[in-house]
Amino acid sequence: MKHIQTLDTRNLCESAKNGGCGECQTSCQSACKTSCGIANQQCENKESK
Amino acid sequence: MIHRYHLDDYYMVLDTCSGGVHVVDEIAYELIGLYESKTKEEIVAELSQRFHEDPAEVAECYDQVAQLKEKGQLFAPDTFENMAGELKARTSGVVKALCLHVAHTCNLNCSYCFASQGKYHGERAVMPFEVGKQALDFLVAHSGSRRNLEVDFFGGEPLMNFQVVKDLVAYARSIEKEKGKNFRFTLTTNGMLIDDDVIDFANRECSNVVLSLDGRKEIHDRFRVDYAGKGSWEQIVPKFQKLVAARGGKNYYMRGTFTHANPDFLKDIQVMLDLGFTELSMEPVVCAEDDPSALTAEDLPIVMQQYEDLARLMLKRWKEGRPFTFYHYMIDLTGGPCIYKRISGCGSGTEYMAVTPWGDLYPCHQFVGEEKFKLGDVWHGVENTGVRQDFADCNVYAREECRDCWAKLYCSGGCAANAYHATGSVRGVYKYGCELFRKRMECAIMLQAAMQMEGKGE
Numbered sequence: 180m181k182h183i184q185t186l187d188t189r190n191l192c193e194s195a196k197n198g199g200c201g202e203c204q205t206s207c208q209s210a211c212k213t214s215c216g217i218a219n220q221q222c223e224n225k226e227s228k
Numbered sequence: 229m230i231h232r233y234h235l236d237d238y239y240m241v242l243d244t245c246s247g248g249v250h251v252v253d254e255i256a257y258e259l260i261g262l263y264e265s266k267t268k269e270e271i272v273a274e275l276s277q278r279f280h281e282d283p284a285e286v287a288e289c290y291d292q293v294a295q296l297k298e299k300g301q302l303f304a305p306d307t308f309e310n311m312a313g314e315l316k317a318r319t320s321g322v323v324k325a326l327c328l329h330v331a332h333t334c335n336l337n338c339s340y341c342f343a344s345q346g347k348y349h350g351e352r353a354v355m356p357f358e359v360g361k362q363a364l365d366f367l368v369a370h371s372g373s374r375r376n377l378e379v380d381f382f383g384g385e386p387l388m389n390f391q392v393v394k395d396l397v398a399y400a401r402s403i404e405k406e407k408g409k410n411f412r413f414t415l416t417t418n419g420m421l422i423d424d425d426v427i428d429f430a431n432r433e434c435s436n437v438v439l440s441l442d443g444r445k446e447i448h449d450r451f452r453v454d455y456a457g458k459g460s461w462e463q464i465v466p467k468f469q470k471l472v473a474a475r476g477g478k479n480y481y482m483r484g485t486f487t488h489a490n491p492d493f494l495k496d497i498q499v500m501l502d503l504g505f506t507e508l509s510m511e512p513v514v515c516a517e518d519d520p521s522a523l524t525a526e527d528l529p530i531v532m533q534q535y536e537d538l539a540r541l542m543l544k545r546w547k548e549g550r551p552f553t554f555y556h557y558m559i560d561l562t563g564g565p566c567i568y569k570r571i572s573g574c575g576s577g578t579e580y581m582a583v584t585p586w587g588d589l590y591p592c593h594q595f596v597g598e599e600k601f602k603l604g605d606v607w608h609g610v611e612n613t614g615v616r617q618d619f620a621d622c623n624v625y626a627r628e629e630c631r632d633c634w635a636k637l638y639c640s641g642g643c644a645a646n647a648y649h650a651t652g653s654v655r656g657v658y659k660y661g662c663e664l665f666r667k668r669m670e671c672a673i674m675l676q677a678a679m680q681m682e683g684k685g686e
Contacts, residue, residue: 180285180289192304199568214661218672
């Protein structure tokens with residue numbers, strides 16, 4: 180019996196290999212302006228995903 | 229590091245360092261909790277008895293957990309600390325986003341305004357075109373190889389200086405091709421001055437528009453009043469509806485603030501939905517602890533409940549084919565930020581700065597008016613390199629309190645301004661905000677899981 184269902188996620192360890200292009204949106208710039216969170220931002224580097 | 233929680237029927241296990249998200253049954257949930265402290269035999273004996281389960285079945289569950297660990301999707305070690313700061317070091321001096329304070333004045337007089345009615349504790353002022361133009365030139369000159377440059381028109385109320393906003397956009401558009409840049413403009417407005425001209429401009433030029441509405445009329449009008457003390461709700465709602473209808477699917481957010489007056493902010497979200505808005509953001513107020521609008525310890529359980537109920541409402545409406553967006557629950561598990569972004573913080577003071585009407589640079593809009601944080605100006609660039617370095621050094625590993633927090637790679641160490649106001653140091657931690665943030669992440673990830681499990685996830 181399968182007890183665990185693993186969702187599709189971006190592997191963060193793998194993203195260390197080709198991440199860091201810096202093109203993504205600056206945190207909090209366009210919506211909240213008063214609290215930080217980066218999880219809801221999109222990666223802009225289509226080749227690294 | 230792992231984090232386990234359950235919400236309604238969903239038993240969730242998050243693996244902090246791999247980013248893994250697992251939806252598990254109760255046996256696996258308990259088993260994962262015991263995995264690192266007991267042997268397989270001990271775990272199988274304990275759980276088979278507790279759940280009246282066949283030991284072979286529990287042993288199989290144990291093996292599934294072991295496989296996930298082997299694959300690096302559970303109990304992944306934190307190997308990122310040495311990378312912390314690397315991205316910032318690599319991109320040192322590169323600026324890619326500016327918050328232009330085109331108007332340090334406002335046509336509303338909201339007592340809870342973090343910018344003290346738009347004046348940022350200073351004199352009323354509007355930004356002359358020449359200052360804004362120099363700010364854009366500064367941005368282009370310091371943006372290195374970055375193509376996407378973000379500029380937010382902010383205030384006070386930016387539409388009180390609308391002609392300059394239009395002229396600055398026209399100027400940016402005139403140079404972006406030759407400079408190899410792509411400007412993305414956003415506008416944050418209270419709505420009072422929205423007319424057809426503004427709507428046309430915003431929909432043509434702004435990749436995002438942030439519209440300030442607190443929800444229920446009585447909540448909104450409690451704070452968002454004009455200088456005669458008259459509430460603004462009746463005046464702005466039809467304007468917002470017209471702007472959003474004309475927006476044709478382009479991004480916008482209805483952005484509300486909740487305070488001690490409305491910790492039950494889900495009612496305000498419901499009002500926004502009833503008005504036809506679907507892209508929503510509701511933010512906890514930022515103010516001094518002794519301010520009457522500040523959220524209190526007593527408000528906390530109410531707010532936590534709201535976040536859970538919000539996730540339930542979103543799931544329900546999604547199933548009904550009437551989805552809506554909540555800014556803090558937007559989480560793209562497969563396309564979110566890379567690890568460099570996650571450990572390097574929000575970018576304030578380094579790649580993101582705020583510009584005052586007279587051209588001074590500050591680490592972000594929330595530091596404007598705090599003289600000791602002034603970085604320089606748009607003509608001479610950053611001269612206060614000490615402050616810039618303080619912000620460059622802000623990362624998730626720079627805060628002792630963040631080290632053992634499961635949410636550290638979702639928040640990236642939190643907001644430097646919140647930290648400063650709560651503790652006196654940009655490297656401090658605003659604990660109340662952390663509690664809210666962790667709750668939001670739990671709800672957001674549960675919602676993603678629920679949608680994926682239903683087979684219709686995005």
